[in-house]
Amino acid sequence: MDFQIERNDIANAGTVSSLTKRHLKKRGLSRSFVKRVTIGVYEAEINVVIHSYGGTANLNIENDYVEIEFKDVGPGIECISTAMQEGFSTASPYAIENGFGAGMGLPNIKSVSDEMYLDSSEDGTTLRIRFYIKDEDYENKPINK
Amino acid sequence: MRINQLINNHSFTLLTNTPDDVLINNVVACDLLSHVMANADEGDVLITVLNNINVLGVASLLDLSLVIFSYNINVDDSIILKANELNIPLFKSNLTTAEVVYLLKEMDKTIE
Numbered sequence: 001m002d003f004q005i006e007r008n009d010i011a012n013a014g015t016v017s018s019l020t021k022r023h024l025k026k027r028g029l030s031r032s033f034v035k036r037v038t039i040g041v042y043e044a045e046i047n048v049v050i051h052s053y054g055g056t057a058n059l060n061i062e063n064d065y066v067e068i069e070f071k072d073v074g075p076g077i078e079c080i081s082t083a084m085q086e087g088f089s090t091a092s093p094y095a096i097e098n099g100f101g102a103g104m105g106l107p108n109i110k111s112v113s114d115e116m117y118l119d120s121s122e123d124g125t126t127l128r129i130r131f132y133i134k135d136e137d138y139e140n141k142p143i144n145k
Numbered sequence: 146m147r148i149n150q151l152i153n154n155h156s157f158t159l160l161t162n163t164p165d166d167v168l169i170n171n172v173v174a175c176d177l178l179s180h181v182m183a184n185a186d187e188g189d190v191l192i193t194v195l196n197n198i199n200v201l202g203v204a205s206l207l208d209l210s211l212v213i214f215s216y217n218i219n220v221d222d223s224i225i226l227k228a229n230e231l232n233i234p235l236f237k238s239n240l241t242t243a244e245v246v247y248l249l250k251e252m253d254k255t256i257e
Binding site: 010011013014017018021031035038039042043046098099100102104105108111 | 176177178179180182183186187193195197198199200202203205206207
């Protein structure tokens with residue numbers, strides 16, 4: 001599933017995470033697993049909205065993992081290791097007024113995901129996060145599981 | 146604690162349609178949505194001064210029980226309308242955020 005994410009579209013921020021949550025619940029996944037993925041996807045989605053010129057998200061749900069890739073078209077993260085520090089933020093006043101920019105986005109994503117790939121240049125940022133599904137993460141196992 | 150206890154308390158004003166009398170779990174008081182995402186759980190109350198549609202996004206994603214706007218802040222009609230669509234009860238209070246937390250704890254000693 002592919003999604004378009006527009007720059008500064010705060011009113012629609014959360015659409016990707018909301019739809020992801022809905023799909024995961026339909027698959028019979030547990031509340032705790034769904035919450036973990038929802039947090040990661042929401043933070044990543046907000047980052048594209050408030051920090052980038054816009055981008056896309058691609059959601060892939062398999063029986064044993066969920067992976068979502070975010071790609072934007074810049075301006076990129078100047079220093080990834082600094083951006084990964086809790087509390088570090090380059091958010092605009094507009095983003096802060098709207099309740100974002102706490103500098104917790106990337107650290108939250110790292111803490112909830114099982115794998116996180118982040119690459120950035122001035123041409124854009126790619127973030128790929130993966131969540132492995134264990135048997136106990138299914139409240140209702142799908143028939144083909 | 147249940148939502149009806151808030152409806153019947155003069156410190157709170159219900160802004161949305163009368164909700165089901167659901168159980169309230171715990172309290173999160175915060176104006177930074179990433180902190181709310183990281184720390185709130187299903188059924189929690191969110192106390193905030195953020196008059197912002199994204200509060201509803203977070204409340205919906207986390208299945209929070211309700212939102213209380215403290216400091217008597219003005220809540221936009223568009224937010225109330227959207228909250229009714231999403232079935233997220235909104236309350237408003239003249240109290241400060243700290244006073245709301247204290248009052249909720251007084252009303253329910255099990256709140257941590």
